[in-house]
Amino acid sequence: MLERFLNTLQALRIGVAGDSLALVQASRGFQPRRSLLAEARLDPADGAAALGNGLRRLLAGMPAAGRPVAVVLADELARTWQVTPPQGAGRMADLEAAAALRFQALFGAPATGWQISADWDADRPFLAAALPAPLLATLRQSAAEHRFHLVEVVPQFVASLNGWRKLRRPNAWFAQVEGAVLTLAVFERGALAAVRTAVIPPAAGRAWLDAHIAREALLTGAAAPSLVQVCGAGGHGLARAWVGAPGAGFDCMLLDGEADAAASPAWPGAARLAATGRGA
Known part of the structure; x- marks a missing residue:
């Protein structure tokens, strides 16, 4: 019983990037901490078996059995988008069909081979995410092999939104910076209006951000925000x-905290993925 309780206080998080993996221990309690336990490269020569073999190397000798494990995927490995429910939608099937149609419109192909999950809502726009079915199957197989509890698999942007939910201000826009990519959650009257992604030019200053936010407000039809909250160690x-x-027209607030110091920009990308969402 005591061992099971301690395991819940020291959950594990796996970051999955396109070329590497990282294992981070997330200690809960009065002073939550993040510790980088292991890293592994994905070997392209392994082909379809690269992720499974990488997970075996990552978890070799690690006390994963019986532990809750959350997996955070690099955003490029998943698909994230906003769905507007159809007028008069009253069934789950209506919402699922709307998400699938929007997926095809945005990404140019049906969602075959992807598993879609969402904050399903018939009354307001909602966030949807799709994960590759083969990747999910490999993660479930790894959970069975190493006897850990796979409790969550999410793209990094979703992990960020969820992790900082207690500190997000009403109607503020939420921004994640990872490397040279800025991902925005545009909110209008408390509801998600759009998810937008852009490449940040080198040495982009506040003038670039001001112009980008103004442009996104015009493109999405949302009112320009009074506050943009930014996260992302990268x-x-x-x-x-x-x-x-x-700046012009809005304040910019950096979501930061004592727990962020453990996941500095010096950490490799997969480790920063695993540590995403620590602001909750």
Whole structure:
């Protein structure tokens, strides 16, 4: 009984990038901490077996049995989008059909081979995410092999939204910076209006951010925000420059905290993935 309780206080998180994996221990309690336990590269020569073989190397000798494990995927391995429910939708099948149609419209192909999950809502736009079915099958097989409890598999942007939910301000736009990619959650009257992704130019200053936010407001039809909250250890240098510079029309706030210090930009990308969402 005590061992099971301690396991829940020290959950494991796996970050899955396109070329690497990382295992992070997330300790809960009065002083939550993140510790990088292991890393593994994915060998392209392994082909379809690369992820499974990488997970075996990552977890070799690790005390994973009986532990809850959350997996955070690099956003490029998943698909994330916003769905507007059809007028008069009253059945789950209506919402699922709307998500599938929107997936095909955005990504140019049916969602065959993808598993879609969402914050299903018949009354307001909602966030949907699709994960590759073969990737999910490999993760479930790894859970069976190593006897851990696979409790969550999410793209990084979803992990960020969920992890910082207690600190997100009403109607503020939410931004994640990872490397040179900015992903925005546009909110209008408390509801998700759009999810937008853009490449950040080198040395982009506050003027670039001001122009980008204004452009996205026009494109989405949403009111320009009074506040943009930014997270992402990979972009803290940029974000701090945005916060410290005078802007036009909105404030910029960096979501940061004591727990973030454990996941600095010096951590490899897969480890930063695993640590995403720690602001909750």
